[in-house]
Amino acid sequence: MxxxxxxxxxxxxxxxxxxxxxxxxxxxxxxxxxxxxxEISLDRLMKDALPDVMIMKCESPKLKELMKKAKGND
Numbered sequence: 493m494x495x496x497x498x499x500x501x502x503x504x505x506x507x508x509x510x511x512x513x514x515x516x517x518x519x520x521x522x523x524x525x526x527x528x529x530x531e532i533s534l535d536r537l538m539k540d541a542l543p544d545v546m547i548m549k550c551e552s553p554k555l556k557e558l559m560k561k562a563k564g565n566d
Contacts (some may be wrong), residue, residue, distance in 0.1 A: 497513070504511040512523050549555055 501511045502511070502528075510527075514520060514523075
């Protein structure tokens with residue numbers, strides 16, 4: 493399986509995933525649960541941060557200008 497390591501590393505990179513070498517298959521459940529907990533935490537953080545981001549977006553003239561430029565609405 494070691495000969496395929498580079499392939500799986502590239503695949504993980506291209507799909508915005510994460511390559512986790514499995515030296516011990518018994519740890520697979522721990523890796524999966526850790527990733528699930530991380531994803532749930534990030535979702536909660538994004539949900540909590542969204543109102544603050546929207547307020548900053550509405551109040552910042554510089555940010556408004558940057559967003560217009562990014563959209564091509566000079």
